[in-house]
Amino acid sequence: GAGVSQSPSNKVTEKGKDVELRCDPISGHTALYWYRQRLGQGLEFLIYFQGNSAPDKSGLPSDRFSAERTGESVSTLTIQRTQQEDSAVYLCASSTTGGQPQHFGDGTRLSIL
Amino acid sequence: AQSVTQPDIHITVSEGASLELRCNYSYGATPYLFWYVQSPGQGLQLLLKYFSGDTLVQGIKGFEAEFKRSQSSFNLRKPSVHWSDAAEYFCAVGTSTASKLTFGTGTRLQVTL
Numbered sequence: 001g002a003g004v005s006q007s008p009s010n011k012v013t014e015k016g017k018d019v020e021l022r023c024d025p026i027s028g029h030t031a032l033y034w035y036r037q038r039l040g041q042g043l044e045f046l047i048y049f050q051g052n053s054a055p056d057k058s059g060l061p062s063d064r065f066s067a068e069r070t071g072e073s074v075s076t077l078t079i080q081r082t083q084q085e086d087s088a089v090y091l092c093a094s095s096t097t098g099g100q101p102q103h104f105g106d107g108t109r110l111s112i113l
Numbered sequence: 114a115q116s117v118t119q120p121d122i123h124i125t126v127s128e129g130a131s132l133e134l135r136c137n138y139s140y141g142a143t144p145y146l147f148w149y150v151q152s153p154g155q156g157l158q159l160l161l162k163y164f165s166g167d168t169l170v171q172g173i174k175g176f177e178a179e180f181k182r183s184q185s186s187f188n189l190r191k192p193s194v195h196w197s198d199a200a201e202y203f204c205a206v207g208t209s210t211a212s213k214l215t216f217g218t219g220t221r222l223q224v225t226l
Binding site: 048056098 | 145147149154155156157158159162203205207208212213214215216217218219
């Protein structure tokens with residue numbers, strides 16, 4: 001597509017539920033990134049994919065967070081047993097390859113009740 | 114590890130006035146530097162980037178930034194601000210070897226008419 005697409009745009013769920021967030025990168029972009037943005041704060045890096053592998057997952061805050069990428073395209077970020085502190089906007093970005101400018105989607109706003 | 118400081122949390126300028134947003138970074142080698150803008154409810158849009166070469170870089174929407182190695186700074190400037198420039202601005206640092214961007218906490222720009 002023309003840009004990075006994320007779905008859903010908004011997600012409200014109860015504490016303890018699992019959620020899946022989806023990212024469709026720009027076609028042909030081999031690098032894909034997930035970031036988290038808490039209210040009023042900057043972006044925190046979560047994980048980086050080059051192709052289907054994740055050479056840097058150092059930003060995942062706990063083992064409740066996981067991500068996968070298939071077909072060098074779509075990526076899914078999964079949060080298990082959600083907690084209220086998981087409430088944030090989750091942003092996905094892609095680039096032609098690692099180190100190049102990243103293009104961001106509009107994010108998924110996750111609210112945990 | 115790299116880090117970014119944006120000293121100004123909130124700046125208000127009058128439409129037509131000049132603008133300078135400050136960014137200081139910490140990184141041992143030559144950094145890749147970026148400025149992004151975020152409008153409410155949207156993702157981040159790349160304004161400009163510095164990889165190497167000319168230290169004064171031009172971006173979209175009339176913005177420019179100057180890389181000053183001696184001051185570890187990459188300040189964003191615009192000679193005449195428009196009301197539509199009101200948004201949150203993020204400075205970020207990366208490296209040539211890919212992976213994550215490290216973001217500052219952002220500067221919120223308000224433009225008065």
